[in-house]
Amino acid sequence: MANYNPYDNMLSVLESAAQKLGLERKDYEALKYPERELKVSIPVKMDNGELQVFEGYRVQHSSSRGPCKGGIRYHPHVDIDEVKALAAWMTFKCAVVNIPYGGAKGAVKVDPAKLSKGELERMTRRFTTAIMPIIGPEKDIPAPDVNTNAEIMGWIMDTYSMLHGYAIPGVVTGKSVDIGGSLGRPEATGRGVSIVTREALKHFKTEGKVRIAVQGMGNVGSISAKLLHEMGHNIVAVSDVSGGYYNPDGLDIPAIIKYSADHKLSLEGYTAPGVKKITNAELLACECDVLIPCALQNQITAENAGAVKAKLVVEGANGPVTVEADEILAKRGIPSIPDILANAGGVVVSYFEWVQNIQELTWEEDQINATLEKIMVRSFKDVEAIVNEKSVSFRIAAYMVAISKLVRAKKIRGVFP
Numbered sequence: 035m036a037n038y039n040p041y042d043n044m045l046s047v048l049e050s051a052a053q054k055l056g057l058e059r060k061d062y063e064a065l066k067y068p069e070r071e072l073k074v075s076i077p078v079k080m081d082n083g084e085l086q087v088f089e090g091y092r093v094q095h096s097s098s099r100g101p102c103k104g105g106i107r108y109h110p111h112v113d114i115d116e117v118k119a120l121a122a123w124m125t126f127k128c129a130v131v132n133i134p135y136g137g138a139k140g141a142v143k144v145d146p147a148k149l150s151k152g153e154l155e156r157m158t159r160r161f162t163t164a165i166m167p168i169i170g171p172e173k174d175i176p177a178p179d180v181n182t183n184a185e186i187m188g189w190i191m192d193t194y195s196m197l198h199g200y201a202i203p204g205v206v207t208g209k210s211v212d213i214g215g216s217l218g219r220p221e222a223t224g225r226g227v228s229i230v231t232r233e234a235l236k237h238f239k240t241e242g243k244v245r246i247a248v249q250g251m252g253n254v255g256s257i258s259a260k261l262l263h264e265m266g267h268n269i270v271a272v273s274d275v276s277g278g279y280y281n282p283d284g285l286d287i288p289a290i291i292k293y294s295a296d297h298k299l300s301l302e303g304y305t306a307p308g309v310k311k312i313t314n315a316e317l318l319a320c321e322c323d324v325l326i327p328c329a330l331q332n333q334i335t336a337e338n339a340g341a342v343k344a345k346l347v348v349e350g351a352n353g354p355v356t357v358e359a360d361e362i363l364a365k366r367g368i369p370s371i372p373d374i375l376a377n378a379g380g381v382v383v384s385y386f387e388w389v390q391n392i393q394e395l396t397w398e399e400d401q402i403n404a405t406l407e408k409i410m411v412r413s414f415k416d417v418e419a420i421v422n423e424k425s426v427s428f429r430i431a432a433y434m435v436a437i438s439k440l441v442r443a444k445k446i447r448g449v450f451p
């Protein structure tokens with residue numbers, strides 16, 4: 035599915051949900067278009083003295099409900115349609131969990147594994163200056179995404195602050211706590227995924243221990259696997275770019291996370307008694323009850339959806355199931371809990387971080403986790419109520435919740451001028 039356009043995926047779901055809501059076209063037409071798309075070139079002095087120019091993007095999809103919010107991704111295959119889709123999903127996600135943000139996303143077309151630390155820092159700082167006119171605590175607040183982390187957020191915060199002449203921690207979230215980051219932020223997305231999985235299992239009246247497969251053992255996948263393992267579930271398979279690791283009796287998740295931390299965040303070479311090395315394709319089709327894709331978009335497609343054996347899919351990643359795959363899964367009676375609900379825990383705690391920054395306060399971790407739990411459960415129940423009332427999928431219901439709020443906001447604000 036190399037040519038699959040995730041923005042078309044977003045438009046197709048938006049259209050279905052708007053029709054279910056009985057909206058007139060003029061009510062939601064603007065949601066089909068990002069408010070602003072910025073493409074920048076990023077010249078970087080490489081360690082060997084050569085100059086290399088990278089391409090970067092920042093897309094702001096909507097600011098109807100508040101400042102734009104969304105991560106920054108470093109990936110060699112990223113393109114503008116992917117960033118546009120990711121920005122729109124942020125708009126819907128913030129609306130589902132009812133936090134006062136719009137949606138944005140940024141990216142640089144680069145394989146960061148091929149850069150030295152110095153090159154990565156110079157590229158990040160130059161990218162920050164290139165998108166500086168449109169970001170800021172009141173305008174658009176970046177955060178980590180695939181291949182970016184707290185250290186990179188620190189460089190963005192420092193660059194922005196240096197060019198303004200004073201410390202402005204609220205320009206990014208997902209920073210280190212030493213410079214205004216929030217306790218609980220690194221775990222927040224995975225924590226949200228685990229809460230939503232627990233609620234979904236209750237909805238489908240599944241009791242006791244279940245078998246779970248997690249694709250991707252980065253930030254989201256590793257924390258989701260850890261917390262679901264701690265809830266007593268059997269994590270039977272995990273994977274990363276090095277491939278999959280399967281044990282029908284359950285994997286030792288703390289040992290796997292430690293192995294990855296000790297091996298530059300890679301599971302390459304991991305072995306243990308009872309563990310079979312599988313491919314990522316085999317992981318998606320392995321015997322399990324819940325499949326949680328936490329890597330990239332377009333992983334479950336029309337080609338492999340027929341092979342999925344899980345009884346439930348929970349989208350830890352953004353856009354891991356294509357529209358065609360979603361239809362195949364639905365026909366096979368396999369529900370998906372959509373990304374805009376399942377992985378919203380990260381942006382919820384990013385919002386807490388930003389609130390702490392602009393109020394110059396710090397919150398305790400138990401307060402953060404308890405408030406996250408409350409918001410995730412309430413959001414799940416809001417979506418579940420529509421599923422029950424309208425007999426629609428969780429995906430369509432989540433979009434219906436989000437679009438209703440966005441359309442209301444747009445109506446109240448009116449069209450300028």
Ligand SMILES: NC(=O)c1ccc[n+]([C@@H]2O[C@H](COP(=O)([O-])OP(=O)(O)OC[C@H]3O[C@@H](n4cnc5c(N)ncnc54)[C@H](O)[C@@H]3O)[C@@H](O)[C@H]2O)c1
Nearest residue numbers: 179180181223250251252253254274275329351352377380
């Ligand atoms: N980090 C967050 O707070 C956050 C919040 C919401 C959504 N997300 C989404 O979750 C997904 C993962 O983000 P992350 O922050 O955990 O990224 P990450 O860079 O920390 O981890 C990505 C993981 O996926 C693995 N991976 C990449 N390609 C793969 C493939 N083809 N098969 C198997 N594994 C593969 C990588 O090896 C790595 O383990 C993305 O879709 C991201 O947009 C992240």
